[in-house]
Amino acid sequence: MFNLKEFYVLGLPIDTDIGKINFIKVKDYPDHIMDLQNIGMSKQEIIYKYSEMNEDGKLDELIDELESLSLYDISNGLENFKQSYFNVLHKMFGDEKILHKINEENFDIYRKLILDMNCANEEKINPNPEIQKAIERSKRVKSMDQDELTFSDICSSVVAYSGNDYNDLLNWTVYQLYMTFHRIGLFKNYDTSTLFATVSEKATVENWSKHIDLFEEESHVMEESKFKNTTGKMFAE
DSSP states (O other): OOOOGGGGGGTOOEEETTEEEOOOBGGGHHHHHHHHHHHTOOHHHHHHHHHHHOTTSTTHHHHHHHHTSOHHHHHHHSHHHHHHHHHHHHHHHOOTTGGGGOOTTTHHHHHHHHHHHTTOOOOOOOSSHHHHHHHHHHHHHHHHTSOOOOHHHHHHHHHHHHOOOHHHHHTSBHHHHHHHHHHHHHHHHHHHHHHHHTTOTTOOOOOTTSOOOTTOOOOOOOOHHHHHTTTTHHHHO
């Protein structure tokens, strides 16, 4: 399989051992965003979500069973996840029998490929429920200091800056949309930093053409020492 992320921006199909896989385009993204979210869920996240709903203990048996299964088995066994995988794989491969070509050996490879091609990330879940709750609190606090960024914000920003209209965006791939949006951000930072550089020697001019890593993961994990000194102290004793 010839798969180099360097060429994702071109939007060309990728040859794989089970056929050519195509990028999802912006016009099809609304139909598959929920499916991609399901595909992005790890075994740990699925179990964590069910555990959150298990206030009365009725899901104990299901959770115990999920613990003993692989993500591949879970994705085949739970109907909503199986349907999501079929929807996205069918769309990207154009093959109604594509699920028969996915097995335990190649499942992780194609799952990762799908996520990368659509700029989707797997949420990292800490196996310690209390630490995971602390991580989620950290995310909520950070989100309060940042403006909420929606899909419509990204599309309208690209249209406003690039001169393309919304019909043009429909035929872009999701990867191209996100890459262009982030490049525009670097352009604007460059313009701002060069302006400040004219009045301050301390201003740092950021390179507008520097590499953009769409797969960089943001860390919300506390260092163990810091965790023990805050909310984690009561659990560490």
